[in-house]
Amino acid sequence: MNGARVLLVVSGGIAAYKAAALTSTLVQKGASVDVILTADAERFIAPLTFAALTARPVYSSLWDAPERIPHIRLVREAEVAIVAPATANIIAKLRAGIADDLATTALLAARIPVLIAPAMNAAMYENEVTVENIATLKARGYEMIEPDSGFLAEREHGVGRLASEERLLEAIEGARARRRSLLGKRVLITAGPSQEPFDPVRFIGNASTGATGIALADEAARRGAEVTLLLGPTLLAPPYGVRTERFATAQELLDLALRESREIDLTIAAAAVADWRPSERSAEKRKKSDETLHVDLERTPDVLAAIAAAGGSKCIVGFAAETNDHEAHAREKMERKSLDAIVVNDVRAGAGFGLQENGLVLLVRSGARIDLGRASKRTLAGRLFDALEPLLKERT
Ligand code: CTP
Numbered sequence: 001m002n003g004a005r006v007l008l009v010v011s012g013g014i015a016a017y018k019a020a021a022l023t024s025t026l027v028q029k030g031a032s033v034d035v036i037l038t039a040d041a042e043r044f045i046a047p048l049t050f051a052a053l054t055a056r057p058v059y060s061s062l063w064d065a066p067e068r069i070p071h072i073r074l075v076r077e078a079e080v081a082i083v084a085p086a087t088a089n090i091i092a093k094l095r096a097g098i099a100d101d102l103a104t105t106a107l108l109a110a111r112i113p114v115l116i117a118p119a120m121n122a123a124m125y126e127n128e129v130t131v132e133n134i135a136t137l138k139a140r141g142y143e144m145i146e147p148d149s150g151f152l153a154e155r156e157h158g159v160g161r162l163a164s165e166e167r168l169l170e171a172i173e174g175a176r177a178r179r180r181s182l183l184g185k186r187v188l189i190t191a192g193p194s195q196e197p198f199d200p201v202r203f204i205g206n207a208s209t210g211a212t213g214i215a216l217a218d219e220a221a222r223r224g225a226e227v228t229l230l231l232g233p234t235l236l237a238p239p240y241g242v243r244t245e246r247f248a249t250a251q252e253l254l255d256l257a258l259r260e261s262r263e264i265d266l267t268i269a270a271a272a273v274a275d276w277r278p279s280e281r282s283a284e285k286r287k288k289s290d291e292t293l294h295v296d297l298e299r300t301p302d303v304l305a306a307i308a309a310a311g312g313s314k315c316i317v318g319f320a321a322e323t324n325d326h327e328a329h330a331r332e333k334m335e336r337k338s339l340d341a342i343v344v345n346d347v348r349a350g351a352g353f354g355l356q357e358n359g360l361v362l363l364v365r366s367g368a369r370i371d372l373g374r375a376s377k378r379t380l381a382g383r384l385f386d387a388l389e390p391l392l393k394e395r396t
Helices: 016-028 047-054 070-077 088-096 102-108 122-126 128-139 165-180 211-222 250-260 303-310 326-336 377-395
Strands: 005-010 032-037 080-086 114-118 148-151 157-161 186-191 196-199 202-204 226-231 243-246 264-269 276-278 297-299 313-322 341-346 357-364 369-376
Touching (some): 005 070, 016 032, 016 047, 016 080, 016 165, 032 047, 070 102, 080 165, 088 114, 114 128, 114 165, 122 157, 186 211, 186 250, 211 226, 211 377, 303 313, 313 326, 326 357, 341 377
Parallel strands (some): 005 080, 080 114, 186 226, 186 264, 313 341
Antiparallel strands (some): 276 297
């Protein structure tokens, strides 16, 4: 924890006093801790306690020193933010994007990992709306530190006690480690569909939105990698901090990939590239007639195979979009394209493309099979990098 930069947000619950003990432990372990208190937290514990423990100013209002823009500065200076305790109220506000005080404004501006440690009465924690808020925040990439069960302030037993200090510290360490795990690594990611035109307004495309590749690029950047994202036509925005080049056709992707795939540590090809393109592209819009239209299709270049053949990437991972015999087909693709690993994506109706949730399995050249389970694309991106990092270490 030595040298860690932690932003601790304390909201107004009875467990607020435990945040003081956490602060003390963090400081003793060599972390520098900035503390934001909500107005309700100040009813439970005085800012002075945290100021004395951290030897730093404690913040609770956007308006104390507005010229220093505290909500932006505090999240920029920290490596990780933790909300402990997090009340049902602050969780609901985060889910809705409400930013009506320093704590919620800073958290809304956070591009660092945000850990949330809920603490509240069991009935509030189990209320459908809280359950839904927590699930949504998880899917958006917030990390929940589940509360413990035990004696609650209301003198009853149930789930809702702030997680133990040990678990809070572990979560902070884990977030910091992941944040640095790809430091100095260069990662190339292809994402999105391709569009192969047969006239200026019509094309062959597919249902990919690029969401998985975008989530992977975002995750790699969060782990400290220098990321280049080659992104096809999609309405989704590329992630912050990621150098992004746009392509439309397989040929454009190939040209970009050959230019960008030198001295790369890890390439992940998540793009759903069209396998065929119209052999001829008419310069003008084709006029309709009553005749059946025949369009000849020719193969597109295989971008991933070309990247592998060029040899500029130390570790190469492909995707296999399959509707049947998933793993057998994927293993065959891994061999054929000389990949180090392949991610099996089930794209039967109701799965895969365009959905928030997905289910992925990673197959490694050595024979290993790692089921990444069903989860949001963001969570899966985290699990995929957790699984790939040991492989990357072997290679680099
Ligand atoms: N790929 C590529 N360039 C292509 C086609 C595919 O880079 N022209 C990449 C994809 O990004 C993915 C992997 O290759 O990582 C998929 O391999 P492919 O053999 O094309 O599989 P499918 O697209 O699933 O096609 P099929 O099942 O029809 O063989």
